[in-house]
Amino acid sequence: MNTAARELKTLLERQHHNLLRLADILQDERTALTSGAVANVEAATATKQICLQALEDDMKIHLDWLAKTGLATDEHGIMTYLRRCDPDGQHGLEALWRKIKALFSRCREQNLLNGKVVLIHQRQTQQALAILRGSTLQDAACYGPKGHTPHGVASRTLGRV
Helix, strand or coil: CCHHHHHHHHHHHHHHHHHHHHHHHHHHHHHHHHHCCHHHHHHHHHHHHHHHHHHHHHHHHHHHHHHHCCCCCCHHHHHHHHHHHCCCCCCCHHHHHHHHHHHHHHHHHHHHHHHHHHHHHHHHHHHHHHHHHCCCHHHCCCCCCCCCCCCCCCCCCCCCC
């Protein structure tokens, strides 16, 4: 196996491993979100960030290799590079890349599902706040996208001790 093929295979195997790990982390995050275990959500989020950083670092290396060879950083460029490094397919680089792409899709879908769980919890919290404030659900938003309170929503004392 030539040096380029060996280095690429090592990189792809590391990406594959990190994506498998990310898939597990996202499942743990989902479990924590649905159970309301805040500490577990925070732990999963912290672990997810570390894993995502490792994946990003490896992707930068991968894209740098493509750029150095003058290839585009799109799917065609990646496939061309894989075929250059493994012309007879003996090292299974294309198959490994297909597994990586499938795992990326799986992780993206899981992350979207987790985002939906977060949105459901956010709506429930907004509804509870609306009830406590005696306002309608339209007025329930505490903060807008820029972090400001919407017009008509003033801070109120909810109780005194």
